[in-house]
Amino acid sequence: MIAKSTIRQTFIIILILVIVVLIFRELMPYFSGILGAITLYVLMKKYMQSLINRGWRPALAALTLMFISFIVITLPLVAIALMLGNKVGDAISNSEKIISAVKANLNHLEAYINFDLTSQINLEKVSSWISSNSQAVLGNAFNGFIAVSIMYFILYYMLVNQKRLRESLFSYIPIADDNLKIMGSEIYDIVKSNAFGIPLVAIAQGIVALIGFLIFGVDDPAFWAVVVAIGSMIPFVGNLLGTIPVFILSYSNGDSFQAWGVLIYGMTVVAATDNVIRLFVLKKLDNVHPLITLFGVLVGIPLFGFLGLIFGPLLVSLLLLFVRIYKKEYAS
Numbered sequence: 001m002i003a004k005s006t007i008r009q010t011f012i013i014i015l016i017l018v019i020v021v022l023i024f025r026e027l028m029p030y031f032s033g034i035l036g037a038i039t040l041y042v043l044m045k046k047y048m049q050s051l052i053n054r055g056w057r058p059a060l061a062a063l064t065l066m067f068i069s070f071i072v073i074t075l076p077l078v079a080i081a082l083m084l085g086n087k088v089g090d091a092i093s094n095s096e097k098i099i100s101a102v103k104a105n106l107n108h109l110e111a112y113i114n115f116d117l118t119s120q121i122n123l124e125k126v127s128s129w130i131s132s133n134s135q136a137v138l139g140n141a142f143n144g145f146i147a148v149s150i151m152y153f154i155l156y157y158m159l160v161n162q163k164r165l166r167e168s169l170f171s172y173i174p175i176a177d178d179n180l181k182i183m184g185s186e187i188y189d190i191v192k193s194n195a196f197g198i199p200l201v202a203i204a205q206g207i208v209a210l211i212g213f214l215i216f217g218v219d220d221p222a223f224w225a226v227v228v229a230i231g232s233m234i235p236f237v238g239n240l241l242g243t244i245p246v247f248i249l250s251y252s253n254g255d256s257f258q259a260w261g262v263l264i265y266g267m268t269v270v271a272a273t274d275n276v277i278r279l280f281v282l283k284k285l286d287n288v289h290p291l292i293t294l295f296g297v298l299v300g301i302p303l304f305g306f307l308g309l310i311f312g313p314l315l316v317s318l319l320l321l322f323v324r325i326y327k328k329e330y331a332s
Contacts, residue, residue, distance in 0.1 A: 036151040039314065179328060209225045235291070296313030
């Protein structure tokens, strides 16, 4: 016979899980805002404490840090998303013209490499795949606005009520205090690695690629530099996400010097940027495993849109951390 205490405990656990599922199902479109608040809080809490120690009022210190993060982080991300949205919209509306132009000019490349490309590549399917996935990356503008609002709303109260937040975590999370401290330290390292490491590589490769695109006179160099930066966040894809399309478009337009120059520059100079950053900068951070980044991107883009490139790997890393903590806490 099952003990009454066990039945009550099981009932409470099931009730909690049902409520959590219902809440998270409704919050899922804005979950990136919650992760964003946690990320910014982890990165800002030391600066917040430093300002308070200098005599700042908590509310003023929090608002100041939030304003700085809005100018330095949020506005550039919004600008990039808007630029990509406009370009993707133009590409989708003119997809038939683009496909026709590429098909008409691929003959030059086929003659050069002596290989029939047009019969091997279904450009209509490629265009459809790019359009659908580009829209998934860019996400919904309204949901993004709500997510950002939620992020700063949560972040404010996390910064202002640091002590109460810490006490609440120790009170409600069913994990031993020692393991909870370890979890907090590891979460800080994970967030720092994902929030600094991945964007740092992306920004560096985007800047180096922009220089190359300007040298070789590529049209819309800023746009293609952003595409390179996005590609650098995806393992096994890298800067080729932007370099290959520029190569194809340049070559199809008859500018072989520009095409081969961009391709060689991307495969040597831009690719070397990743190795340099990992050698001199990222060694100070916990380097994120490429498989974690890959699965994180695959999970993050459908969930969070454009921000999934950062929050997806963060979510996978946190999952692995929680599994390790659970094993340490409860495994016999």
